[in-house]
Amino acid sequence: MWKVDDDDFKKISSWGLESNPFRAIEDFSERKKELRWLNPEHRDHYVRIIHKRLKKMGKTKDEEVFDNYYKKAEVPIDRRRWEYLMARKSWFIMPLGWETIAKYGSSVIDLGCGDGDTIQRLINYVSEYWKMNCHNDRTLKIYGIDINASRIQNAKKLVRSSNAKISFDFRTADVAGEGLEFKDQYFDFAISTGVLEILDDESCDEFIREMCRITKKGIYIEDLLEKFPGGFPRENLNEWLERNGFIVINRYVVFSEPFDVDHLSDPQKLWPIMLDQNIWAERVDKERR
Numbered sequence: 001m002w003k004v005d006d007d008d009f010k011k012i013s014s015w016g017l018e019s020n021p022f023r024a025i026e027d028f029s030e031r032k033k034e035l036r037w038l039n040p041e042h043r044d045h046y047v048r049i050i051h052k053r054l055k056k057m058g059k060t061k062d063e064e065v066f067d068n069y070y071k072k073a074e075v076p077i078d079r080r081r082w083e084y085l086m087a088r089k090s091w092f093i094m095p096l097g098w099e100t101i102a103k104y105g106s107s108v109i110d111l112g113c114g115d116g117d118t119i120q121r122l123i124n125y126v127s128e129y130w131k132m133n134c135h136n137d138r139t140l141k142i143y144g145i146d147i148n149a150s151r152i153q154n155a156k157k158l159v160r161s162s163n164a165k166i167s168f169d170f171r172t173a174d175v176a177g178e179g180l181e182f183k184d185q186y187f188d189f190a191i192s193t194g195v196l197e198i199l200d201d202e203s204c205d206e207f208i209r210e211m212c213r214i215t216k217k218g219i220y221i222e223d224l225l226e227k228f229p230g231g232f233p234r235e236n237l238n239e240w241l242e243r244n245g246f247i248v249i250n251r252y253v254v255f256s257e258p259f260d261v262d263h264l265s266d267p268q269k270l271w272p273i274m275l276d277q278n279i280w281a282e283r284v285d286k287e288r289r
């Protein structure tokens with residue numbers, strides 16, 4: 001079990017996300033993408049982590065690996081590690097489109113919410129945005145849905161809202177299964193981070209269809225853009241979204257941590273330097289189609 005100390009938090013805060021939460025966009029370049037393979041620490045770590053992951057998953061077939069690892073595994077987490085992960089992931093999970101959520105939203109759903117750390121960041125973001133812009137008349141209801149009951153338990157234990165006008169609720173459900181209980185366009189916005197990358201094409205199709213069906217205005221997606229054992233990177237998520245009435249407004253490819261030619265920047269070395277995409281999509285008006 002990995003341990004986090006104060007220095008680890010300090011290192012993450014030196015990444016400068018507090019002053020610019022979109023720093024990862026300017027840090028990325030095609031040249032750096034190639035250069036990372038000349039970084040010996042990164043290369044060693046890449047090999048080590050892939051072996052470790054395959055061993056931990058304990059199966060050889062990709063589908064089974066991901067089913068067991070993500071959807072069924074019991075994964076308890078304490079507050080300190082949860083907070084570290086929240087800070088760490090803020091590099092590649094950016095508040096893209098969140099200003100629109102804060103301005104025009106009264107309900108949001110996080111599909112495949114895991115331990116709820118992205119919801120915690122959304123609560124903090126919206127609360128701060130309302131304060132800065134003197135929006136005193138708003139309320140926001142956030143739902144988190146995940147297929148893994150243990151993740152939902154973590155989220156229920158850890159997520160907090162210090163703003164009485166921002167409430168949240170968590171439930172266990174399969175987004176790619178029979179369909180969720182919500183009526184069409186029930187939520188103003190949807191978010192989904194790190195989920196599509198573990199779904200095969202059939203499940204991804206069902207997931208995106210359901211996400212678009214229940215969402216009225218806009219969708220934020222963060223997704224791994226490279227092959228990891230068992231994963232399904234997708235360059236063409238815009239086509240998947242367009243088939244379901246949404247158009248991509250912004251898309252950014254970023255590294256999973258700040259690029260450094262010699263070292264890994266994450267003090268905990270949780271992952272190799274991977275590529276991620278951040279997408280903000282909006283529903284196309286029927287008249288515009």
Ligand SMILES: C[S@@+](CC[C@H](N)C(=O)[O-])C[C@H]1O[C@@H](n2cnc3c(N)ncnc32)[C@H](O)[C@@H]1O
Pocket residue numbers: 070071072111112113114115118145146147148151173174175176177192193194195198207
């Ligand atoms: C890599 S984790 C990401 C969790 C979280 N969104 C985050 O950013 O940390 C993928 C999550 O998707 C959930 N998941 C996978 N398939 C799902 C489905 N069909 N319906 C709901 N949740 C699903 C898994 O249980 C897991 O918690």
